[in-house]
Amino acid sequence: MNKSFYRRNPQGGTGRLAHWSMDSEYAELKEVLIGPMDHYSWKSGNAMSRRSMRLGRQFDKSVAQQQYQEMLDVYQHCGVKTHILEADEHLPYQIYARDSSVLTPWGPVITQMYSPWRRGEWVSVANFYQQQDIPLYDVITAGAFEGGDFMVLEPGVVLCGYTGERTSEAGLNQMKSWVEKEGWEFKAYQFDPYFLHLDVKFAMLSEKLAAVCTQAVEDELLDWLKARQIEIIDISYRSVLELGVNVVALGKDRVLIPKASEELVGKAKAHGLEVFAPDMSMFTSGGGGVHCMCQPLSRADA
Numbered sequence: 643m644n645k646s647f648y649r650r651n652p653q654g655g656t657g658r659l660a661h662w663s664m665d666s667e668y669a670e671l672k673e674v675l676i677g678p679m680d681h682y683s684w685k686s687g688n689a690m691s692r693r694s695m696r697l698g699r700q701f702d703k704s705v706a707q708q709q710y711q712e713m714l715d716v717y718q719h720c721g722v723k724t725h726i727l728e729a730d731e732h733l734p735y736q737i738y739a740r741d742s743s744v745l746t747p748w749g750p751v752i753t754q755m756y757s758p759w760r761r762g763e764w765v766s767v768a769n770f771y772q773q774q775d776i777p778l779y780d781v782i783t784a785g786a787f788e789g790g791d792f793m794v795l796e797p798g799v800v801l802c803g804y805t806g807e808r809t810s811e812a813g814l815n816q817m818k819s820w821v822e823k824e825g826w827e828f829k830a831y832q833f834d835p836y837f838l839h840l841d842v843k844f845a846m847l848s849e850k851l852a853a854v855c856t857q858a859v860e861d862e863l864l865d866w867l868k869a870r871q872i873e874i875i876d877i878s879y880r881s882v883l884e885l886g887v888n889v890v891a892l893g894k895d896r897v898l899i900p901k902a903s904e905e906l907v908g909k910a911k912a913h914g915l916e917v918f919a920p921d922m923s924m925f926t927s928g929g930g931g932v933h934c935m936c937q938p939l940s941r942a943d944a
Contacts, residue, residue: 647772649749650780654823656748662776665747665797666944667846670893671722673939675770677739678729679710684928685734685759693883699927706924713898713932716918720892725774725939728766735760737925738934740841741788742767745938746800748824749779751817756786756808776939780820785812790839790934792817795846797944799827799870803840806832831863841933843882845889847897847915849944851875853889853906855882875909888931892918893942898932 650656658665661672684701717724727739735757736742742763743750752768755761771778787810791803800821804814814830821828837843843855844863850872856864857879867874877887886903895915899907900922910917922932 647778648780649777650820652823654825656779656824658747659749659777661940662745662749663747664745664794664938664941666849666941667793667795668848668851668891668893669944670942671720671890671938672941673723673725674717675725675727675739675743675767675937675939676714676717677737677935678727679706679737680729681731681734682706682737682928683734701928702924709920709922709924712920713922713935716898716920720896720918722892725770727770730762730766733760733763733766735930736763736766738790738930739767739937740790740934741839743771743937744789744792745940746779746794746821747826749777750939751779752781753787753789754782754785754813756788756810782813782816784816785810785814787813787817788839789937790841793840793844793846795829796849796870799829801829801831801840801844803831803833803844805835805837807835808839829866831860831866833859837882838929839934841888842885843877843887845887845891845933847875847889847891847910847913848895851913853877853887853910855879855887858882875906875913877906877909881905885926885929885931888926888933890932890936900926900931902926 743752752764788808791809793801795801818828843858845853847853852872853875855877886906890898897910897915898918901919907917907919
């Protein structure tokens with residue numbers, strides 16, 4: 643890729659992009675990039691898909707296609723413009739568009755996938771950004787870094803998880819150095835590789851409101867969130883096993899939550915949020931939810 647396509651200023655002070663930008667996880671979602679499901683099927687590449695297979699669940703592609711369309715219909719109903727990555731027959735987990743790039747306030751970053759069968763995903767996502775004339779902030783080169791661990795939490799703050807696998811310490815430190823040079827706080831949080839990504843057990847729902855499985859995170863993170871005056875909706879460990887915290891804040895107090903996550907659906911409504919809850923069981927059983935399947939391309943400022 644042409645280096646001139648990168649826009650990060652090595653000394654910091656990189657300007658915000660007018661449209662292809664976000665400064666929070668919860669402001670109004672304008673445009674989103676969705677992974678294709680053309681070649682998707684369950685693989686034994688993570689603990690959650692292996693659990694589904696052990697419990698005797700079976701993948702049904704026709705049901706998955708219906709559920710995928712229902713998710714797209716929610717985005718359309720909410721006025722979110724959707725883009726779908728070009729499918730590659732060799733990349734069955736390309737559907738999880740959250741991981742192959744992340745959106746920062748200064749533009750997108752191409753990431754570095756951990757699993758060998760996912761490493762080719764950078765090609766289609768890099769092609770997408772070039773075809774749409776969206777300049778990259780930069781590309782992670784120091785080590786593994788996946789988007790499910792990266793959150794532009796709120797204006798001025800990035801939260802990033804790492805296990806040493808899906809996101810390595812080297813990859814995390816490269817991103818950390820960039821963000822801190824831009825004058826933003828970068829909170830790194832280490833956790834056990836069993837949980838794959840941070841977005842399995844943590845999600846921002848709206849301003850100063852987060853869903854967290856407190857049984858699955860350390861007090862360090864809870865104390866940090868409370869110090870930032872972020873209210874926590876506690877979600878059970880069992881819900882995490884079904885990817886019940888893997889949700890998408892749509893902005894304007896609206897949130898996309900899988901139908902099976904009855905616990906969070908009920909608690910979100912009790913907090914006054916408007917909930918859209920399509921059945922996503924063919925995807926959550928395979929190890930990824932609605933948050934995994936999307937990468938924000940544009941959000942309004944918080």
